[in-house]
Amino acid sequence: MTNGLNLSDYNSAIIVNPSSGMPMVGGISGLDIHGNSFGTNFNEPSSTYDPNRGY
DSSP, X not given: OOOSXXXXXXXXXXXXXXXXXXXXXXXXXXXXXXXXXXXOOOOOTTOOOOTTTTO
């Protein structure tokens, strides 16, 4: 019995960072296209400079 999906279909899915809404490069263990790790969003447009982080 099969559900019509195979392993290659699963591996080709686009993973999205739930905090930033951006696609992830390298899956959950990688970074989103703005450089945030999965579940983080440090590049908010409202705070482009943070003196505590230096950028």
